[in-house]
Amino acid sequence: MRNxxxxxxxxxxIVRVVVYxxxxxxxxxxxxxxxxxxxxxxxxxxxxxxxxxxVPAVARRLRRLLPSLWVLAAVFVPAMLLTGLPLTPKVLLWLFPVSDPPANYWGGLALSPIWYLRDYLWFVLASPLVLGLFRRAPLPTLLAxxxxxxxIEFxxxxxxxxxxxxxxxxxxxxxxGFAHHDGLLRRLSDRVLVPTALVLGAAGLMWIFTHLGPRGYDLNDIHLGNALWSAAFILIAIGRAPAEAPWVDRHPLVSRAVTVLNRRALTVYLWHMPFVVALTPLVGLVGWTPRDPLGLAVRVVLVFxxxxxxxxxxxxxxxxxxxxTPELVPGRSRQTLADRAATAPTSPAPASTDLVPAAAPRVPAPRRPAADRSSRGA
Structure with missing residues (x-):
């Protein structure tokens, strides 16, 4: 059962990535x-x-990862070849991106999120070996x-x-994530986990604010600070994750949005940046500055x-x-034929059904046998 x-x-x-x-x-x-x-x-x-x-899980994970990339490549690689991208064997990296696949002057930015799939691919390939090492020596493997x-940074x-x-x-x-799956984070007491997260977070912030990058304190430019701050965040946000969260599904709109974003995570991630790049020049055309709040809000809505x-x-x-089974919009509840038959209204109502008109006074029903009473649902 999904958490x-x-x-x-x-x-x-995913929403944060797009908005950023x-x-x-x-x-x-x-x-x-x-x-x-x-x-x-x-x-x-x-x-x-x-x-x-x-080990077959590696092939299954790649099967879930690569088709969405191939759909993107089927659209953008021909467009880049027609606008100056040389046709070389490196183009095949769009099929299996163990390294950054080639792109031309506009594709380099529009398709820049491909690095995530490159890293993901390497991490999946390394996982069978590393999971065994992790379970033999969790702390040294985690620190490596x-x-x-x-x-590298020093x-x-x-x-x-x-x-x-x-x-x-x-x-x-x-x-x-391995530690979360194995229950190691959950078994850490608050007296260990919370101080560890605080120390990592403090060290990360200290490094960030003393090694500002070209975009200030943007973590994408400050690798060591990013890793330390992110580790602290993960220890709290995932290390203390509840086993269940039924409150997510109590609000139909929230529940549906969460389901759609999870089922279409790769599509959203891979396709959002081309639209960000395409919409950016329109800012000047309508008279907005690059940091105009209204313009940014409109662009976020348009990208989504x-x-x-x-x-x-x-x-x-x-x-x-x-x-x-493919769905146009994921998350719609599906009824079987038996479910629909059970919930379909019948007319006239069965004679055994107790129906009391809304305006009629309550009349004590005749006492029925115990077997008949037990058939009523809660």
Whole structure:
């Protein structure tokens, strides 16, 4: 059974990513380190998949990841080839992005979120081996990515390849997902977890505010501060995640939005940035400044609306990749023929049904046999 709290956390992370890319507000990266949260949740799911099916879980995870990328590539790669992208063997990286696939001058920005799939792919491939190491030596394995990142940031390994740097930056969050799945975070007492989170958070903030990047305190430019602050956030937000969150489903609109965002997470993530790039030039045409609050709000709404249209058109690919029946809009309750027959109104009403007109006075019903009384539902 799905944990709706984790579903809610993932949907909030996706919304935060989109809003950040539209507005560029650095404060959003501090308030909610969305990418690390998404990697932590993915790590937890990957550990669960490996426990269920073993190494074949890697192929299943890739099957769910890659088709949405291929749909995007089917649209944008021909467009880039027609506008100056050289046709070289590297174009095949759009099928299996173990490295950054090539892009031309406009595609480089519009398709920049592909790095997430590149990292995700490497983390999935590494997971069968690393999960075994993690379970033999949890703490050293968990600390290894942070030590690697520190070595890179302090200049000990300054020319590290991009993939290795990303392992240092985000694989720690993925391993915290392993710890969540195995129950290690849940078993930590508050006397251990809370001080640990506070120390990591304080160290992360200290590094962030003493190593400001070109965009100020935007975490995307401050890798070590990002990793430490994100680890603190994950320890609290996921380490103390409730086992259930029935309150999410008490509000139909919230429940449906959470379901849609989770079932269409890749579609929203992959397609939102092209619309952000396409809408940005329109700001000047209507007289808004880049930071005009009304203009930013309108652009956020338009990006979500356009992504919603794409989700209607191609979002079913995510259902097919997950071997679900494709749905136009996920989350609609489905009744079987038996359910519909049981709930269909009958006319005239069965003679055995007790019907009392609304305006009629209550009349004591004749006492029925015990067997008949027991058939009434609660």
């Amino acid at each position: 709706r709290y984790l579903d809610l956390l993932r949907s909030l992370a 890319h539209v507005t560029g507000h650095a404060a959003l990266t501090l308030a909610f380190p969305a990418m690390s949260v998404m990697f932590a949740l993915a790590g937890s799911l990957m550990a669960a998949s490996l426990d269920r099916t073993g 990515p942070y030590a690697l990142l520190a070595a 200049g000990i390994f300054p020319d590290a390849p991009t993939v290795l740097r990303e392992f240092g930056l985000y694989f720690g969050a993925w391993l915290l 609306a356009l992504v919603g249209v794409v989700a209607l058109l191609v979002g079913g690919v995510e259902d097919l990749a997950a071997r679900r």
